[in-house]
Amino acid sequence: MNGPYGLEMIDNCVSCTLRKDRGFCNFSPALQAQFDRLGHHSIFPSGALLFVEGQRPRGVYVLCSGHVKLSTTSAQGRVLILKVAAPGEVLGLSAILSGTPCELTAETARPCQVNFIEREVLLEFLRRNGEAGLHSARALSVEFQAAFRDVQDIVLARSSAGKLARLILSWSAGQDGKEVRVRAAFTHEEMAQMIGTSRETVTRLLSDLKKKELIRLEGATMVIRNRPALEALLA
Amino acid sequence: MNGPYGLEMIDNCVSCTLRKDRGFCNFSPALQAQFDRLGHHSIFPSGALLFVEGQRPRGVYVLCSGHVKLSTTSAQGRVLILKVAAPGEVLGLSAILSGTPCELTAETARPCQVNFIEREVLLEFLRRNGEAGLHSARALSVEFQAAFRDVQDIVLARSSAGKLARLILSWSAGQDGKEVRVRAAFTHEEMAQMIGTSRETVTRLLSDLKKKELIRLEGATMVIRNRPALEALLA
């Protein structure tokens, strides 16, 4: 079954395959059926804003497919992309739980399918089902820890070269072959916003890496040709 | 009643005054009595390690009094102090909930009283009491959001001067008078680790601020003489 933007529609959480890992939307069978009825599935085009920094959140979005950029903007307009959420993650949960405004802006990086659950509906569900509260605390922990690791890496790397190397390596996590290929659908500007440097620096560093044959570009795909050398840059 | 290190002992969560705000250890009256029996109160001297990055956590520490530095160390030995926890905060909760190793190191920055709750005891309590699960999810959210704001500010500030200004201003949050005084019991080295620069840079920046009469030192107390000018540095 196909929806708009060529996206495969997932309209049933029970049969969804993303749930296998320890994500938010993976409840015990008893709860899963209930949870399934809470939200509304919908599709967003690329570039849609799910929520904006400072706004009171209307609910949470469970990302079923696609990727979402989570960013903050400083008073002076500098943007920091904290992470790119992948399918299976919940967006906006912490703001809903703590009752505070959204601390991040969520923008779809490509067409996405999401399951939107309204604030009150979710909170009622959590209040009713004790297990679910603990469950969401766990999901929050996992996601925050991952986010922290990323930020930490960024702050601790001494040079921009190190930060960029980290970023690229983080994309290839899991894969192991000699030549690893990652679909890096990010502009230099976006990478700069992920590691907190200027766009020009990213351009220069990347062409450096190409010159030294650590990476290669094949269209929109980045190929890591020399992983050990990249890892050596982390210092 | 006085314990070691001249600390006032708090040995009863029910009568504890820290609970008024929305912290972890502030449960509904019904649960509070139960919660009170879970942990063991104890006192640590300055410089004690409550837990260390990478270790499996044995339990959580509710900080009753004192301050605790939460830091990570990079592979190359650079230290980043992510936050300094204040009384009322839980330490180590996210690692316990997600079942992962501690992502941070917790070191007492001065004599502290803590309420230690063992891993299994806490998890059992949370499983038994649905309300408590949701409650801890909320506490986690609040604390993570605060931590995020801090880190975000640090990464987004373009210059070290801006980062230091932010740090100092964050200490004076809440107070408003013309001259605000903050007990800044941190060494330059520690401040450097909080904002991710070198110790020398902090020394130089601080003496700059003194020269320009934005701040003044009275022993270990820092007096903010010109808050608007400090805020102007954030750019």
Place this chain on the structure above:
DNA sequence: TGTTCCTTGTGAAACTAATCACAAAAACTT
């Protein structure tokens, strides 16, 4: 099939902050 917009590449100048290397000052020890 231009036209326009967005992205990438690159040079030069100005600036920031890191690093190394000591000296001075302060805080603890004994």
Place this chain on the structure above:
DNA sequence: AAGTTTTTGTGATTAGTTTCACAAGGAACA
């Protein structure tokens, strides 16, 4: 009170980045 250790202050040098400015390449659109 003298000695030790930790913290702070400062100069000189150097590496790394930002910023501005502009050109060239690509993609999107009418």
